[in-house]
Structures are given as structure tokens and as C-alpha cells.
Amino acid sequence: MGAVPERxxxxxxxxxxxAVEASFDTSHCPACATLLEPQLDLDVIELTRHTLEITAMDSMWRYDELLPIDAADAISVGEGGTPLLACPELARDLGVGDLWIKFEGSNPTGTFKDRGQSLALSAATKVQAETVAxxxxxxxxxxxxxxxxRAGVDVRVFLPARSGFTQKAMVNVHGADLTVVQGRLPDAGAAFREAIDAHPDWVxxxxxxxxxxxxxxKTMFFEIAEQxxxxxxxxxxxxxxxxxxxxGMAKGVHELSELGWIESTPRFFAAQSTGCSPVVDAFEAGSADIHPVEQPDTICGGIEVPDPTAGSLILDVLRSSDGGAVATDDDAILDAALSxxxxxxxxxxxxxxxxVSATASLVEAGQLGVDDEVVLVATGTGLKEADILRSQLMSKGV
Ligand SMILES: Cc1ncc(COP(=O)(O)O)c(C=O)c1O
Ligand SMILES: [Zn+2]
Known part of the structure; x- marks a missing residue:
């Protein structure tokens, strides 16, 4: 097993x-099977805001002292260091004070998923994984x-049939093994689960x-705060x-507050599609748990998750931060992306x-307004789904 940094x-x-011992091969709580989270000793960290300020924001690994793996051991292709773009015109249109877009489309594969997979593959390498799935x-x-x-390990990817062309194609282009499963994300999940149960060596x-x-x-929040x-x-x-x-960002908020690097904390708002809104439904119902959506249907593949396992933790973050949850329909979502x-x-x-469409609804409901500085997390680039954006224009006769 790879060495665990002191922090x-x-x-x-x-x-x-x-609490369990730090390692790269324990993932779930022995008592209740919940996904564990790494604990860092912030007292041993030498990194300062000043050190960060005098270095270029070129990668998420510049925060490695606040991560459980050293940059020297990172599997990296240049993830993170994405721009925070001021959008004054959009702020005026929406009716908020200041509006920023954290543009995660600048990541190597075009989405924020790179931050998670960079750390996950770095951890998998620490346990000498030969295959990840x-x-x-x-x-x-x-x-x-x-x-x-990049890590030199085999990758097995299970995607639902309705996953985008670019996503499927690029899995092949990077030399990974692709299984396309009829149906939706839970169907791909079931096929993956069956395969990994039959291959105990897969990570x-x-x-x-x-x-x-x-x-x-969580490095998304570190960057937002620094920017x-x-x-x-x-x-x-x-x-x-x-x-x-x-x-992840909520954990980042907690850690920067503990370090005394930020004085206030943000309200978190979950934005979902009316075609699949389990978090919004539970939030509005005042429920502590998610009830799975029986027939999810949204063109927004990334948020078509009918039964998020971490639902109650998400609800906790929304409520404890005095935030909220709002759903808008696919037509409004696509129009917002186009605008x-x-x-x-x-x-x-x-x-x-x-x-964007959620922010418009939040302003209408009086939850956000001209006194607020708001960050929208644009988790991915439109270039991977130009077909969907273009066909929305066509639906308007353009
Ligand atoms: C572009 C995009 N945005 C958002 C999400 C949802 O991410 P999370 O699991 O962090 O809620 C995904 C997940 O697939 C995605 O691809
Ligand atoms: Zn537990």
C-alpha cells in the first residue's frame, strides 16, 4: 500500500x-456502510494563502497539502485552475448583485469530473490497481x-445507451473498455455492479x-474562494x-473556515430538472431522506440521477447552509444555456x-436578489453536447 501523508x-x-485508519483501500463505514471521507490534520499544513497567491493557478494539485495525496504522486493531465468569469450582463438580466460562472469546461476532458478522477486514479495507483471500473x-x-x-491501468466503463456520442467515443479513444447498457443510469449501474462482483480485483x-x-x-471551492x-x-x-x-465543495468550505482563510460561508442551492428532481422534492417536503424518482426523464444526462445515495447528506448541506433547491424544466434549462x-x-x-434557469427561479421566489454575490458552477463545456444545444435552436425554427 502506498504511503499515507502525515496530514x-x-x-x-x-x-x-x-472513524477508521487512513488508507487508500477502505471506502465504506464499517458500522453503517456510508461512503467515508478523508480527514486531514489542518495543524500540520504549512501552505498559506500567500504561498498560493504567488504561484500560478494552473492545477488543482497546488492545494495538495489540503488533499490526502502529494502532488508528486498525482495522476494528472492539468485539471483544475479553471476560470471564474464575471458576468455582469447576466447578473443584471437575472436580478442578482454579482454573478460569476466557475467554468469547469476548461478541464482536460471538458468537465469537473477530471478533479475527482485525478484524485481517484491517484489513490487507485497507491493500491497498485490494475483495473478500475x-x-x-x-x-x-x-x-x-x-x-x-495516464496511470497505465485498464479502465472498464459502463454507460447507458442515452449517454452522449462524444462521451462514448472518447472512452474508446483513451483505450478503455466500453459497455453500453440499454436503458438509463441505474441500468448501467446494475450491469457494472454485476461485473465488479465477478471481478474482485477491479477497483x-x-x-x-x-x-x-x-x-x-472540493478544490472547486478552494479556487472560487481564492479567485x-x-x-x-x-x-x-x-x-x-x-x-x-x-x-465536496461543502467539505472545502468547512476546511477553509477551520484554517481561518474565509470569514463567511456560502448558501448552497441544488438545481435540478423537473424531469428528475428527487433532491428538490425532498427539500420541499421537509423530508430528511430522498424518495427515488420512478420515471426519470431529462435531456440533462448528468443530473438524471433518480436515487442519489448521498441524498440525506445533500439535504443536510442545503439546510444547514440556509440554501435551497429548485427545479426548472428542460426547455428553460436549454434556453438558459443558449442565452x-x-x-x-x-x-x-x-x-x-x-x-441559470434555477437562479432566475430563486430570484423570482425572493431567495436571491440584488444584494447577493452568486457563483454558478458550469460543470462542463457545451462543446461535448453541441448537438443538443443546436437542436434546441432548431426547435425554435432557427
Ligand atoms: C456536466 C455535469 N454536471 C453535473 C453533474 C452532476 O454531478 P454531481 O454528481 O456532482 O451532482 C454531472 C454528472 O454526471 C455532469 O456530468
Ligand atoms: Zn457510519
């Missing part, structure tokens, strides 16, 4: 608090294929199985499927367009 002091269960809606599979190629890099995807994604000169925005609106990025492309020159993934 990586254990793994903790976010549900029941159980996952089911995904598409983007995580694409990222795993790229990072697996799972799936959402629910590795603590290191969430951990990698705002160590200030937290008032609100972060996030396109929520499994909630990996949301939970950002037209007015701001930013091509965001259709799925990420939901942050």
Missing part, C-alpha cells in the same frame, strides 16, 4: 461519525478513461464507492445529480444551464 490522519463516516452518465466515464490511460472509481472523487471536487480574494460568495448554485461536487452562450460567449453543457 491524512483517517477516514470518517459523515453519517455516524465512525465505474458506471456513469458519460462524463465521469470519459474522465476515468483519460486518467486511467471501483464509481460515485458511491471512492471517497476520493468528492475530495478532489474572490479569499472571500466566500453569498451563494453557490450547483447542477445536482449524485451531489458529489456539492458535498449564456449568446450573451456571455460561454458555452456551458446543457446540464449546467440548469444553474
Amino acid at each position: 491524512f490522519v483517517g477516514l470518517r463516516c459523515p453519517a455516524c461519525g465512525e 465505474l458506471a456513469s452518465a458519460g462524463n465521469a466515464g470519459h474522465a476515468a478513461a483519460a486518467y486511467g490511460a 471501483s472509481v464509481a460515485t458511491d464507492d471512492t471517497p476520493f472523487r468528492r475530495e478532489g471536487k 474572490l480574494d479569499w472571500r466566500s460568495p453569498d451563494a453557490i448554485v450547483y447542477p445536482t445529480g449524485g451531489g458529489v461536487g456539492l458535498l 449564456v452562450a449568446e450573451t456571455e460567449g460561454i458555452a456551458m453543457a446543457p446540464t449546467a444551464g440548469v444553474t
Whole structure:
């Protein structure tokens, strides 16, 4: 087993608090089977805001002292260091004070999934994995294929038939093994589960199985805070499927607060499609748990997650941050993505367009307004799904 850095002091269960020894091959709580999260001893960290300020923001690995793996051991193709783009015109249109888009489309495979897969493959390498595997809606599979190629390990990707052409094609291009499963994400998940049960030597890099995807994604918040000169925005609106990025960023908020690097904390808002809105439904019902959506149907593949395993943790983050959850329909989501492309020159993934339509709804409901500084997380680039964006134009006769 690879060496564990001094700062990586254990793994903790976010549900029941159980703590276990730090390692790269323990993933679930022995008491309640919840996915564990790495615990860092922030007292041994020498990194300072000043050190960061005098280095280029070129990779998420510049925060390695706040990660459980050293940059020297990273499987990296240049992930992170994405721009935070000011969008004053969009802020005016939407009716908020300041609006920023954290543009994750600048990552090597075009989405924020690279942050999670970079850390997950780095951890898999620490346990000498020869094969990693996952089911995904598409983007995580694409990222795993790229990072697996970089790490020199075999990658098995299970995607639903409705996954995008580019995602499927790029899994092949990176030399990974692709299984296309009829149906939707839960069907791909079932095929993956059957395959991994039959191959105990495969290491799972799936959402629910590795603590290191969430951990990698917390660097999105580190960058947002740094790009705002160590200030937290008032609100972060996030396109929520499994909630990996949301939970990761919430952990990032907690750690920067502990370090005293930020003074305030953001309200988190989950944005979903009305075609699949388990988090919004539970939030509105005041429920502590998610009820699975029986017939999910949205063109936004990344957020078509009918039964997010981490649902109750997501709800906790939304409620404890005084945030919220809102669903808008696919037509409004696609129109929002198009309007950002037209007015701001930013091509965001259709799925990420939901942050814009959600913000409009939040303003209408009086939850956000002209006093708020808001960050929308554009989790991916529209270039991977130009066909969907173009056909929305066609549906308007353009
Ligand atoms: C572009 C895009 N945005 C958002 C999501 C949802 O991410 P999370 O699991 O962090 O909620 C995905 C997941 O596939 C995605 O591909
Ligand atoms: Zn537990």
C-alpha cells in the first residue's frame, strides 16, 4: 500500500461519525456502510494563502497539502485552475448583485469530473490497481478513461445507451473498455455492479464507492474562494445529480473556515430538472431522506440521477447552509444555456444551464436578489453536447 501523508490522519463516516485508519483501500463505514471521507490534520499544513497567491493557478494539485495525496504522486493531465468569469450582463438580466460562472469546461476532458478522477486514479495507483471500473452518465466515464490511460491501468466503463456520442467515443479513444447498457443510469449501474462482483480485483472509481472523487471536487471551492480574494460568495448554485461536487465543495468550505482563510460561508442551492428532481422534492417536503424518482426523464444526462445515495447528506448541506433547491424544466434549462452562450460567449453543457434557469427561479421566489454575490458552477463545456444545444435552436425554427 502506498504511503499515507502525515496530514491524512483517517477516514470518517459523515453519517455516524465512525472513524477508521487512513488508507487508500477502505471506502465504506464499517458500522453503517456510508461512503467515508478523508480527514486531514489542518495543524500540520504549512501552505498559506500567500504561498498560493504567488504561484500560478494552473492545477488543482497546488492545494495538495489540503488533499490526502502529494502532488508528486498525482495522476494528472492539468485539471483544475479553471476560470471564474464575471458576468455582469447576466447578473443584471437575472436580478442578482454579482454573478460569476466557475467554468469547469476548461478541464482536460471538458468537465469537473477530471478533479475527482485525478484524485481517484491517484489513490487507485497507491493500491497498485490494475483495473478500475465505474458506471456513469458519460462524463465521469470519459474522465476515468483519460486518467486511467495516464496511470497505465485498464479502465472498464459502463454507460447507458442515452449517454452522449462524444462521451462514448472518447472512452474508446483513451483505450478503455466500453459497455453500453440499454436503458438509463441505474441500468448501467446494475450491469457494472454485476461485473465488479465477478471481478474482485477491479477497483471501483464509481460515485458511491471512492471517497476520493468528492475530495478532489472540493478544490472547486478552494479556487472560487481564492479567485474572490479569499472571500466566500453569498451563494453557490450547483447542477445536482449524485451531489458529489456539492458535498465536496461543502467539505472545502468547512476546511477553509477551520484554517481561518474565509470569514463567511456560502448558501448552497441544488438545481435540478423537473424531469428528475428527487433532491428538490425532498427539500420541499421537509423530508430528511430522498424518495427515488420512478420515471426519470431529462435531456440533462448528468443530473438524471433518480436515487442519489448521498441524498440525506445533500439535504443536510442545503439546510444547514440556509440554501435551497429548485427545479426548472428542460426547455428553460436549454434556453438558459443558449442565452449564456449568446450573451456571455460561454458555452456551458446543457446540464449546467440548469444553474441559470434555477437562479432566475430563486430570484423570482425572493431567495436571491440584488444584494447577493452568486457563483454558478458550469460543470462542463457545451462543446461535448453541441448537438443538443443546436437542436434546441432548431426547435425554435432557427
Ligand atoms: C456536466 C455535469 N454536471 C453535473 C453533474 C452532476 O454531478 P454531481 O454528481 O456532482 O451532482 C454531472 C454528472 O454526471 C455532469 O456530468
Ligand atoms: Zn457510519
